[in-house]
Amino acid sequence: MAASTEDGKASDDKGPLILAVLWSLTGLTTVLVIARMYIRNSLLHNLGADDWLITTSLIMGLVYCGITTANVAIGYGKHAWLLSDSTVEQASFLNSLSFLFGIISFPMPKLAVTAILCAVVSGVCIVVLFTMCDPPKALWKTHPVVKGKATCRDVWILINYAIFTGALSAFVDLVLAAYPSTVLMKLHMLLQKRLALCAALGLGSIASAMAIIKCTQLKGLADKSDYTYGTADLVIWTNIESNVVIIASCIPTLQPVLELILGRRTTSSSNNNSRNRYKGSNQPDSSYDNSNLSKPRKPDWGTTTVESQESILRDEEDGRTGSHPLGVIRRTDNVIVEYENRVGEGEQQW
Structure with missing residues (x-):
């Protein structure tokens, strides 16, 4: 060109x-x-x-x-x-x-x-x-x-x-x-x-x-x-x-x-996340605070708190407590005993 x-x-x-x-x-x-x-x-x-x-x-x-x-x-x-x-x-x-x-x-x-x-x-x-x-x-x-x-x-x-x-x-x-x-x-x-x-x-x-x-x-x-x-x-x-x-x-x-x-x-x-997504219903939530269910009032002077715990789940056949597959759930009874000193006759109260 x-x-x-x-x-x-x-x-x-x-x-x-x-x-x-x-x-x-x-x-x-x-x-x-x-x-x-x-x-x-x-x-x-x-x-x-x-x-x-x-x-x-x-x-x-x-x-x-x-x-x-x-x-x-x-x-x-x-x-x-x-x-x-x-x-x-x-x-x-x-x-x-x-x-x-x-x-x-x-x-x-x-x-x-x-x-x-x-x-x-x-x-x-x-x-x-x-x-x-x-x-x-x-x-x-x-x-x-x-x-x-x-x-x-x-x-x-x-x-x-x-x-x-x-x-x-x-x-x-x-x-x-x-x-x-x-x-x-x-x-x-x-x-x-x-x-x-x-x-x-x-x-x-x-x-x-x-x-x-x-x-x-x-x-x-x-x-x-x-x-x-x-x-x-x-x-x-x-x-x-x-x-x-x-x-x-x-x-x-x-x-x-x-x-x-x-x-x-x-x-x-x-x-792991995708697998655990379907396992969450079978495992207890460790972050849950069951103390919120029953909170005793702060004991006053002269107050004694006694607690008793008992498993409310059926134990396994081997007799071991807490072996249930869903974990351990306990019932807690709080017993509060209050007492005070009686001032007798002739005693001076401080």
């Missing part, structure tokens, strides 16, 4: 920025998903389908990062006029392929909370993307279109539908973030705890903002003259949206890990 600088400088390169954002954010997301799986499997023993959906979404995101990294290595992120025609076609192909995994990655966590409509609409977006041209390879190859061997629909059909998909995704994220708060604020618990839970579950609102920002970058798909540079921001924000959705779904489950770090929980405490 001609070495024109009308659309920018030759030194412009968004490749390093793409890799920095993608891998730093995806790395954080990977750590949080691993922590979530550890908590749900090892501490809570409650691994479910939602956890596997989120893990699958992470895998799709990792594939997206891998393909994009390979794309940057061949020149994606630079101006198209700095690259050969074959490199631009290859970069366009890898970018289209990465969008396949990118689009799959951000609706999957929503499936974990039954946002099925959003997932279906995103799936249709994939179909629209890969049916834009006939044959489909004309989506990234320009020569068939130039020679009249392929036809493509107006790219704004894809852009407008992608904007609709992003808007719906933002709306779903916002609803999923706001709805739990309306339920939590009605619960009978400390206000501080309710606010903390609302903040944790409300992180989806950030994902909603990311989806809106991504929609503003979709116009880059129409820049066919500088495709490798014009769509770079879209690649970045697609990854950001996907990771933020996953992070928002993981953070509410991380409290046990925080307790482990602070030393407030051990790896076996969750199991």
Whole structure:
């Protein structure tokens, strides 16, 4: 291609920025998903389908990062006029392929909370993307279109539908973030705890903002003259949206890990607590003070208190007192004897 600088400088390169954002954010997301799986499997023993959906979404995101990294290595992120025609076609192909995994990655966590409509609409977006041209390879190859061997629909059909998909995704994220708060604020618990839970579950609102920002970058798909540079921001924000959705779904489950770090929980405490929850009815409450049942008044001068205790539970067959499985319950009788000195005749009272 001609070495024109009308659309920018030759030194412009968004490749390093793409890799920095993608891998730093995806790395954080990977750590949080691993922590979530550890908590749900090892501490809570409650691994479910939602956890596997989120893990699958992470895998799709990792594939997206891998393909994009390979794309940057061949020149994606630079101006198209700095690259050969074959490199631009290859970069366009890898970018289209990465969008396949990118689009799959951000609706999957929503499936974990039954946002099925959003997932279906995103799936249709994939179909629209890969049916834009006939044959489909004309989506990234320009020569068939130039020679009249392929036809493509107006790219704004894809852009407008992608904007609709992003808007719906933002709306779903916002609803999923706001709805739990309306339920939590009605619960009978400390206000501080309710606010903390609302903040944790409300992180989806950030994902909603990311989806809106991504929609503003979709116009880059129409820049066919500088495709490798014009769509770079879209690649970045697609990854950001996907990771933020996953992070928002993981953070509410991380409290046990925080307790482990602070030393407030051990790896076996969750199991012990869940087991003891069903044993509490068979064990006496040592914190109960039975002295409150019968409190004799404070003896006055010249008052003697005599106590007698007797087990009121049936002794076991071996005759041992206190061997009953429910523990020992005793009856206590308090006998108060009061006396005073009588002043006799001729005696002086002091």
